[in-house]
Amino acid sequence: MEYILSFRSCIFSIGCFFMSIFSKLSNIITRRKSYYGLWQSQGLRTDATWDGKDFLSAYEISLYTNRALTKRAEKVGQTKFILKNSREEIVQKHKILDLLYKPNNLFSGVEFWKLYQLYKDTTGAAFLLKIMQTPGIFEEKIPTELHLLLPDNTKVVMNESGTEIAKFEYYKFSGGMYEYQPEEVLYSHHPNLRSPMQRQSILTAGRAAISLETQVRSYQDSILRNGGRVEDLFKVKGERLSKEQLEHLKDTYKEQHAEAKRAGLPLFIPAESMEYIQMGLKPAELAYLETKGTTLDDICILTGVPKTILGLTSGETFANADAAIRVFLQETIKPLNDDLCEKLNEFLVPKELELTYEDLTPEDKENKRKDMETADRVHALTINEQRAMIGFEPIKGGDSIVVPFNLVPFDGQENKPAPAKSKQADEFKHPLRDYEFRRKYEKKELAKDDRNEARFVRILNGYFNGQRDRLIDKLQPVKDYRRKDLLDDSFNMQIEVRFAFDKIRPLMEALLIEAGMDALELIGSDYEFNVGADALIFLDGKAQAYADSINATTFSKLKEEFVASLDANETRPELIKRIKNTYENIKTSRAATIARTEVHGITEYGKFNGYKQAGTPIKIWVAVMDSQTRDSHAALDGEERPIDTPFSNGLMMPGDNRGPAEEVINCRCKI
Numbered sequence: 150m151e152y153i154l155s156f157r158s159c160i161f162s163i164g165c166f167f168m169s170i171f172s173k174l175s176n177i178i179t180r181r182k183s184y185y186g187l188w189q190s191q192g193l194r195t196d197a198t199w200d201g202k203d204f205l206s207a208y209e210i211s212l213y214t215n216r217a218l219t220k221r222a223e224k225v226g227q228t229k230f231i232l233k234n235s236r237e238e239i240v241q242k243h244k245i246l247d248l249l250y251k252p253n254n255l256f257s258g259v260e261f262w263k264l265y266q267l268y269k270d271t272t273g274a275a276f277l278l279k280i281m282q283t284p285g286i287f288e289e290k291i292p293t294e295l296h297l298l299l300p301d302n303t304k305v306v307m308n309e310s311g312t313e314i315a316k317f318e319y320y321k322f323s324g325g326m327y328e329y330q331p332e333e334v335l336y337s338h339h340p341n342l343r344s345p346m347q348r349q350s351i352l353t354a355g356r357a358a359i360s361l362e363t364q365v366r367s368y369q370d371s372i373l374r375n376g377g378r379v380e381d382l383f384k385v386k387g388e389r390l391s392k393e394q395l396e397h398l399k400d401t402y403k404e405q406h407a408e409a410k411r412a413g414l415p416l417f418i419p420a421e422s423m424e425y426i427q428m429g430l431k432p433a434e435l436a437y438l439e440t441k442g443t444t445l446d447d448i449c450i451l452t453g454v455p456k457t458i459l460g461l462t463s464g465e466t467f468a469n470a471d472a473a474i475r476v477f478l479q480e481t482i483k484p485l486n487d488d489l490c491e492k493l494n495e496f497l498v499p500k501e502l503e504l505t506y507e508d509l510t511p512e513d514k515e516n517k518r519k520d521m522e523t524a525d526r527v528h529a530l531t532i533n534e535q536r537a538m539i540g541f542e543p544i545k546g547g548d549s550i551v552v553p554f555n556l557v558p559f560d561g562q563e564n565k566p567a568p569a570k571s572k573q574a575d576e577f578k579h580p581l582r583d584y585e586f587r588r589k590y591e592k593k594e595l596a597k598d599d600r601n602e603a604r605f606v607r608i609l610n611g612y613f614n615g616q617r618d619r620l621i622d623k624l625q626p627v628k629d630y631r632r633k634d635l636l637d638d639s640f641n642m643q644i645e646v647r648f649a650f651d652k653i654r655p656l657m658e659a660l661l662i663e664a665g666m667d668a669l670e671l672i673g674s675d676y677e678f679n680v681g682a683d684a685l686i687f688l689d690g691k692a693q694a695y696a697d698s699i700n701a702t703t704f705s706k707l708k709e710e711f712v713a714s715l716d717a718n719e720t721r722p723e724l725i726k727r728i729k730n731t732y733e734n735i736k737t738s739r740a741a742t743i744a745r746t747e748v749h750g751i752t753e754y755g756k757f758n759g760y761k762q763a764g765t766p767i768k769i770w771v772a773v774m775d776s777q778t779r780d781s782h783a784a785l786d787g788e789e790r791p792i793d794t795p796f797s798n799g800l801m802m803p804g805d806n807r808g809p810a811e812e813v814i815n816c817r818c819k820i
Contacts, residue, residue: 202301204350207359208271213445214352214359216459217452218270224482225489226263229507232498244291245498252295264297266485269337270452272300273348276317277335279497292497298334300348305336307346314346335496337488351451358447453481478510532679541658546677579789580671581769581820587787591773594819597667598748601660605653605744609699610736612652616645616703617732621725636711640704649696653747657688660748661755668759678759687754691806695747702739706731746814750804756820757802761792768792770803771819782818 207214230249232240240246250258269275279292304318314336317329338348352359449456455473490504498504530538532547580586623639632638658680665678710727719727760768772778772786781798788796795801800808803818 199350199353199356204271204273204352205301207352207363208267211359211363211448213362213448213459214355214452217448217454218267220454220458221270221452221481221485222263222266224478224509225266225485226259226261227509228262228486228489229509230490231505231507233503233505235501240502243502245502245504248292248295248497249493249504254294261295261297262489265337265489268297268300269339270351273341273350273353274300274303274336274338276300276303276319277337277496278329279333279335281333291499305346311346335492337492355447355451358444358451362444453477475510483508483510532681535682535685536680541655544662544677544679547679549679577766579765579767579769581771582787582789584787587769587771588774591771591819594771595773595817598745598752598817601748601752602741602744605656605748606740608652608656609740609744612649613703613732613736613740615648617728619645620707621728624721624725624728633712633715636704636707640707642700642704645700646693646696649700650692653695654688654692657692657747657751658685660751661688661758664752664755665759665762668756669763672760672763672765674763676762678762681758684754684758688751691747691751695743699739699743703735706735742815745817746804749816750806750813753802753804753820754806760820766792768802768820770796773817773819777815778817782816785818 208218209215230246232243232246234240252258252261256264265275265277276298278296278298280294280296281290282293298317298319302320302322304320305314306316306318307313308315314331316331317334317336319327319329321327339351341347341349445456445459448454449459455477457473458477486506490506494504529550531550533543536543536547581590620639624635661684662678662680665680669676669678707728710731711724714724714727717723757768767789768791770782770785770788770790772783774783774786782803785796785798790796798808798812800812802820803816804813806813
């Protein structure tokens, strides 16, 4: 009997031991289910009681939600931190910067801050743990590592009054728990309005939209996989079928044609004979397509991410897409970066330093250009201020405001500039009065023109090559390349004109400045040449007219080739060959002529302004005395006129852009 009792006691002890193990395993599993928010969810609930697991599941299975939150997080991850000292000087090297760009051995800075923002947006909070090392006597108290705690494993414990954080509890997967003090963990969260110290996911207001999207996708997938249809019926005409016959008909159809278990069956209505009737749109056409567009709009509003950023560019113009990117960076990403830097300054950065970041919001060039034009009209900026606005280096003597001579102030007194070194025309010894000097001058200037024309042609050909490649690239994905409006869809005139303007405008200004300085040197003036407001307006108008003209002509020639290709029923490679030949002809036949005319007009205008700034009272026409020169221009050689008086052919200078084409095109004369 004693052995039996002993055996029973042993069995009981073993049972208790295993019960204890099962109890501990049960507690671990329960705790993991409670705090481990990364478990896969079978679906999203449609009620308003979502928890962390639901929001994480929304990020995992909702396409639009995943894409939008990822875009927000990627931009935050790309933040370029800047550290400044108390004197507002940028600190190039510091342990704080090293820590921000490499928080730990597991993640780079880009990955770490991307994950930080994903946690905060998805679950409503990010918990940043800093690992400290005991510093030496003279060492700064700077963390050696930063780590992110899983939000759904972390609990915020408030003090008894609920006014401060007492501690953070972090529940391990193995069943244990760590406790951290408030100064060890940065708690960054989206406050819940009902309880500000508690977190709230930014997806909270979009629960219905996200649930609808995932359910419709799941339903659509189920129907397509099972081959079912729910929108049709069979109407039976003639004698009314009995209940048994109707059920037999349904079972037969289901067995032979409808394999879907949950997608539904067509409706059967007993009548004289049977006919098939489509009652409505398929789910893919009705629920899926309509819900898809509506849900996307909701997610964009919820996250502040424009459709363009998500890669949906249909219906978007270049200007709209550019504006959307600028608004996204300024209105969505900038506040996130502001918040991140503010929290890191409080939690991590020593008081004598301040953390900020490089603002990546692109400049609104159109508004900047309008502001500059307005400032020019009211003469509010110096030459160097104007040059700085368009990205050019300052020049000597450019720190003064240049105004027209005919402006007078409100008091009625004439606002005269400082007197220049001017002399009466009959006293002024202009070097170009000498015939032999004019011949040497013309050769020297022609050599300069050749060099400048070569510079212009290189830029012009580079632009044409880029335009050709852009056009061909747009033709590659086009299926119907025989459409009459194909060129209109592939050649964006507005964008191409802007590209041309941006390419050629800097060179035009450089040519004008060089010519103005040459004129001052010829006269022997000590003044520095200044590009005034009138000259800048001239350059803008010249560049704009040039950009409009070459693109209109190019488009016209391409149109002829596209029509010819369409009429000949050519293949895509044959059309592309026509495009390449067109651009080769443009570069060989038109580029040199365009360059000569543009360079000549700009340089002569620059010389004219240089003479005026030096106070030169006269100007002299210098013709190139060879067989290519117009007879009327050769007859003008040596003609002298007051600086503001036209020559006898009506031009203020050779290449005058206000003169008729027959007097300007291919002209090589000088002043």
